[in-house]
Amino acid sequence: MIAIIDYDVGNIQAVANMFRRIGADCVITSDPTEVGGADRIVLPGNGAFDACMMNLVATGLMPVLEERVLGECVPLLGICVGAQMLGRGSEEGVRPGLGWIDMFVKRIPAGQGQTVPHMGWTTATPVTSASHPLLNELKPDSRFYFVHSYYMSPRCRDDVLLTSFYGIEFASAVVAKNICGVQFHPEKSHRFGKQLLANFASWGPA
Numbered sequence: 001m002i003a004i005i006d007y008d009v010g011n012i013q014a015v016a017n018m019f020r021r022i023g024a025d026c027v028i029t030s031d032p033t034e035v036g037g038a039d040r041i042v043l044p045g046n047g048a049f050d051a052c053m054m055n056l057v058a059t060g061l062m063p064v065l066e067e068r069v070l071g072e073c074v075p076l077l078g079i080c081v082g083a084q085m086l087g088r089g090s091e092e093g094v095r096p097g098l099g100w101i102d103m104f105v106k107r108i109p110a111g112q113g114q115t116v117p118h119m120g121w122t123t124a125t126p127v128t129s130a131s132h133p134l135l136n137e138l139k140p141d142s143r144f145y146f147v148h149s150y151y152m153s154p155r156c157r158d159d160v161l162l163t164s165f166y167g168i169e170f171a172s173a174v175v176a177k178n179i180c181g182v183q184f185h186p187e188k189s190h191r192f193g194k195q196l197l198a199n200f201a202s203w204g205p206a
Helices: 013-021 032-037 050-058 060-071 191-203
Strands: 004-006 024-031 040-043 078-079 103-107 119-121 143-148 150-154 160-166 168-176 177-183
Touching: 004 013, 004 032, 013 024, 013 191, 024 032, 032 060, 040 060, 119 160, 143 160, 143 191, 150 168
Parallel strands: 004 024, 004 040, 040 078, 078 177
Antiparallel strands: 103 150, 119 143, 160 168, 168 177
């Protein structure tokens, strides 16, 4: 069962709907018992970094999330701001992030013809030719839907799974052991997002 964390960050029904389209059992929840029994966890995100972190802490789910994700290595997928929260912090706010991936979130620089926020379809390219289970059946020119003003900047290049370009090259997907995050919205990315979520639903990190 996939637990989609509900912490009052906007409409997350679309994420659940996409998982159900691929036949995955999922629940939108803020119940520690359901999170404790899940074999996959999704951390969506929409809005400002500090507000999202504050709302997540307010749910009281941090102990069970840390136990499941860090202690038991249950696979976790962060989406958009949910992915940014996996890092140490963000230029958007002052609150610390979860610190589960060694990265910091920076603002997309304006100029060179592009506007901020970055909105629309953009290609996401694997950083190496090495395969990863999350990229199964995804072609190198797969395109995803983005809406963001900030981008993930991991300290270690090995934590970058996909990169995209919008004035600058940035990490559009990151992964560290059982924890992964995507800057784009797979639930809005049609067949490409559907495939990535299907890969996550069957991913079993060592």
